[in-house]
Amino acid sequence: MSDRPILQADPGASYRANKTMLDAALARFFASGRFILGPEVAQFEQDFAAYVGCRHGIGVGSGTDALVLALKSLDLGPDDYVATVSHTAVATVAAIELAGAKPLLIDIDPARFTLDPAALARAFAAPPGRIAAIIPVHLYGLAADLDAILALARQHGARVIEDCAQSHGALLNGQRLGSFGDLACFSFYPTKNLGAFGDGGAVTTNDAALATRMRELREYGWRERYISHLAGMNTRLDEMQAALLRVKLRRLDADNAHRQAIAGAYDDGLRGLGFGLPIRRRGASHVFHQYVLRVAARDALQAALRERGVGTNIHYPAPVHLQPAYRGRVAVGPGGLGESERAAREVLSLPMYPELPDDDVARVIAALEAISFG
């Protein structure tokens, strides 16, 4: 076995694996002379919405902007709360404030790392104000407990925006994540399951009125060119990224199958070594944006793996409510965020990307065996 360093993620590998088709897409893009909201974006939006199982897809500049735009389309007021988790990429929470509403942070179910419906129910029972919307995050590629969350949303008249930045292609009971809520937001950051070669994002929805509003908001609030009917922004999916994403979308299911095969090998190799391994849920396909171990001595394990040339990452080292920009000023649900804080201390993401060689997977497992028995 080689001893070259193993990367935790390698978006460059996805270019090398699809070079011929990506180069052809780029050539087509340059030849078209259409560089903003041209045919590539229009076709990608249609294909991606169809893939997710929604009627409308709106391409935007990033996953963060997808969340901002989705929230803005709901026309929330400054006293409206949006319930979400603290154990997520900061973008989920940042977007709520950028859209002019207030985050309300709810603890996670520690087994699946996603919004705990029981904690959400307690928040609805004693809300700090109107909870107008909920953003469940399908973290690491596994569905949040949507049945319970959607039921609570219906009961309390709240809208649901799925944060699908880490769950492209994942299924729940045969239906794609992103087609359950009122709106769903995707990031195409290069390491995502559907990754571009720069920033990008999209919103999907079945609501024609919300889709129209988001199309206007993403481009200065224009309904016709140069006339703003809404106070909008500029966040368009780049035409070049759309051309490349059309290639990557055709690869998404195969890429996810590779991630699942790697996860299966990790499961088999790591069972019984004393690490908390990712759970599976009946009826839900986990697409393994990340394969996350749970271990009390996380920092020591990360250092020992680094010494053996195995790259890892921590998603995320600090829950949002403990980060300097948010500490002490964001609303927290009843019961606090103890599980989110514990997760931040214990999670470790192993190397995971579709092109990760089998040899490297074996080396990661061997290193973890050596560390846990040594």
Ligand SMILES: Cc1ncc(COP(=O)(O)O)c(C=O)c1O
């Ligand atoms: C859960 C989650 N939400 C939102 C985002 C924001 O996406 P972007 O980086 O494209 O703005 C990300 C990715 O960073 C994410 O992982």
